[in-house]
Amino acid sequence: MSDPGPADLQITAPRRSFWRNLSIVWLVPVLALAVSLAIVWQSYNDRGVLIEIQFANAAGIVPGETTLRYRDVVIGNVEDIGFSGDLTQVVVSARIDKQVAPFLDEDATFWVVRPEVSARGITGLSTVLSGVYIEGAWDQTPGEVTTSFRGVSRPPLVQPGRDGRRITLRTEDGKMISAGAPVLFRGIEVGRLEQPRLTLSGRTIVVDAFIDAPHDRRINSATRFWDSSGFSISLGTGGLSLDVDSLASLVAGGIEFDTVFDGGRPVSPGYIFEIYPDEAAARRTAFARTLAGGVAVAVAFDESVAGLSNGAAVQFGGIRVGEVRAITAAMEDDVSGPDVQLVATLNLEPSLLGLPADADEAATFDYLEEAVQAGMRARLTSASLLGAELIVELVTLPDAEPAVFERSAEPLPRLPSVPSDLPSFAATAEGVLERINELPIEELLSQAIRTMASIETLASAESTRRTPEAAVALLEETRMLIADPEMRALPGELRAAIADLRTVVADLQQQDIVSTLAAALERTNAAAADIALASEEVPALITDLRALTAKANGLEAEELILAARRVLDSTDALIGTEEARDLPPALTQALNEVRMTLSALRDGGLIENANATMGSARSAADAVAEAASGLPALSQRLEQLVRRSEVLIAAYGDRSDFNTQTLGALREIKEAARAVSTLARRIERDPNSLLFGR
Structure with a gap:
């Protein structure tokens, strides 16, 4: 039996922690990755909304270069260009700013801006250097986002979101009406016409017009539109009249409107207005409206009514008060036999005759009875001096023959008439023609020919031909004179002389030279x-x-000398006498007296x-x-x-x-x-x- 050995030793390796080998250096790439991901996400989030726009062609559009703008501000770029499924349209993919995307609803419009020359002017010149771009227009109300649109070939005449009103007009002739033509109110542009189009029957042309606010409030049932393009010429008693509209309407056409009578009612959407050929025709429609409730009377004429037609005016005091509704012939029995008279049916408006607006037929007949008794008569007159058109004129003749208003006449009450004075106009025209025939036309032509010959002789003269050369030489001399430095310095010298003269005058005024002089x-x-x-x-x-x-x-000097000699001889004889010898004592005494006198004088x-x-x-x-x-x-x-x-x-x-x-x-x-x-x-x-x- 053997001793049991020691038990097997189980050695377990220590478990290393994940964080033990993690170095702080790894935070750098981690942070870099996080930042990169954030940037990518930010770029992806900010890249906007991708929309598709269909155009008939893509001329000038380049992916990555062509921009999409709104009110000339870039809001996106074109990313791709392709075709529709049936290849009938070009699909342009553009990415638009996400802040603008909520406003892109189904009413948004896109078009390609290119250089264009039209009757309205030149547009898109900026694209010559920058290239074409896509322009968009929409209203300012956000709604459900739409990503697919159909572009238009031309920019809309009325931008979405613009305040105003869109109405529909109708005409039978659209020669002078074009897209973009102005809509005028008393000569001021208040709107634009859009693209005209034919009706399904092809008989009329309709066109939408946009009237800007606040002028759209003027549109009502009393508004009338007429063609204001081109110019019109009219000849009447006032002379020749030439009416030329604005240059814009003359080139591109245009229409004008106005309220032709009071009491117009607001019109509902879809109401269609007629476009009349001119303003006069448009304003006559107001009269037709007034005559809708007029009073009918008849007038019999015993003369020819050639030139009088249905719709002819009835005037009273130069104011239109009615119109002719019908012209018929009536036979009446007379003492001498049957008499054929031409009867015109007149439709008179009581309010235009001066009666109250609510005057009925009886009140109108009462007024006509009194007016006929006062001398009112109907007669034919010419509508113009040279035209053959006739109208009916109601005149008051104080010396007219007695007549009555036949109120009970059948089928209509009858107004009395008087013969017209149309022959006088014919006589006047004949007299004018006779005077024209008597004019010395041949003499005037001969004189004109002689004058032209004289002018031709003068023009062909050698001296006249040399006149341009002399004029050119004179101009050259004038240029040389002006270019002379001394001549150029002359203004400065003149200014200096004037300044010196002013200084001298000022000095003279200060020194009071004038008063001294x-x-x-x-x-x-x-x-x-x-x-x-x-x-x-x-x-x-x-x-x-x-x-x-x-x-x-x-x-006499000689006689004086002889006399002196005689005096001297007499003196000698006198001195020789005894008496003279006795004179010295006396003379001495006299001399003493004289001496005394002289002394007195000397003393004085x-x-x-x-x-x-x-x-x-x-x-x-x-x-x-x-x-x-x-x-x-x-x-x-x-x-x-x-x-x-x-x-x-x-x-x-x-x-x-x-x-x-x-x-x-x-x-x-x-x-x-x-x-x-x-x-x-x-x-x-x-x-x-x-x-x-x-």
Whole structure:
């Protein structure tokens, strides 16, 4: 028996934890992976909604490049282009911003923007550089998202969500109505026409028009539309009238509307308006509406009614008050036999005759009875001066023959009529034609031919042909003159001269030169007056001197000498006498008395007074000589003063009253100065001329 051995040792390897071998370094790729997944998810979540748009063709659309825009803002890109199942359409797959996707409902519209030239103008020019793009339009109300759309070939004329109203118009002629044509209200564009289309019968054309708010409130049952495209010419009594609409409507067509009568009612959706050929036709429909409840009367005419037709106007005082409804012939028995009369049925509107709007037939007949008694009659007249169309005119003739309104006549009450004055118009036209025939047409043509021949001769003359060359040469010389540096510098020099002149004038005004000159002129005038006064006294003095000289020259000197000799002889004889010998004592006594008298005179200052008088006379003579020598200088100074005054005064205007009067005064001063200068020169050459004259 053997001893049992030790039990087998079971060794179990330790269990390693997963986190034991995990390093923090592994967090980096894990975080990178998480970020990448987040970016992928963000990109996937933000990639937007994929929509499909069907077009007839994909001209210019490039996947990955062509953008989808809304109001010129990029909201998506084209990802793929394919075909529909039947290959009739091109399917463009575009991914659009998810913020915009909720607004894409079934009314959303898409179109391709390309350069286009039409009657409305040039559009899509920006795509020449950037390439074509897809434009979308929808309203601003979110709704159920739609991912499939059918694009249109042209942009819608009315964008979805635009405030206004869409109406339907109908016409029989759509020549001047095109898509995009303006809708006008009193000349102002308030809407647009959409694409015209034919009705199923093909007899009429209908077109939808969108009227912008708030002008859509003007649409009611009283609204009338008419064609405003092109221009119209009318000839009437007022002359030739040319009506030209706007240039846009002239090129692309257009319509205009207005409310032609009051009391219009709101129209329900689907109401169709007629388009009338012109405004006059549209406004006549208001009258037709008014006449729906008119009063019918008859008028018999004894003359031809050629030119009178159904629908012709009935006027009263120039206002349309009715229309002709029918023209028939009626036979009446007369004393001379049966008489055929032409009877016109008139439909009159009581309210247009001045009666209340609710006036009935009886009230209208009462009014007509009173009017007929006052002279109302019906007569035919021409609708225009040159046309043959006739209308019925209700006139009041005070001297008309008595007549009555046949109220009980059958089948309608009858108004009396009077003959028309249409022959007078014919006579007038005939007279006009006769005057035209009497015009010297041949003479006028001959004169016109001669005038044209003269013009041709003048045009073919060699001098006339040389005129353009001379004109070209003149222009060249003018260009050279203008291009001359001295000529270009002339404006600057003129401005500088004007500035200097203004400075001089300002200095003169500040220094009060004008008042100083005026004072100097006044003093000069006073001096001239004194000189003139002195000159007036000089001739008298000269005359006196001449008379004195003449008297001196008239004395007989020889006789005086002989008489003196005889006196001396007598004196000698007298002295030789005894009586003369006794004279010395007496003479001595007399001389003593004379000596005493002279002493008394000397004591009285007689000699000094005489000497003073002679000195004063000599001083006066010297002063006169000095003044005479200074007269030329004074004359020169006066002339210089006159010249300066003329230059100064010339600045105040060549034709002013002040200049004229001042120049006249200066001329007089100049003449006076010249006279003084002449007098001075004469005195200087011959001083004795003051005493003896010439």
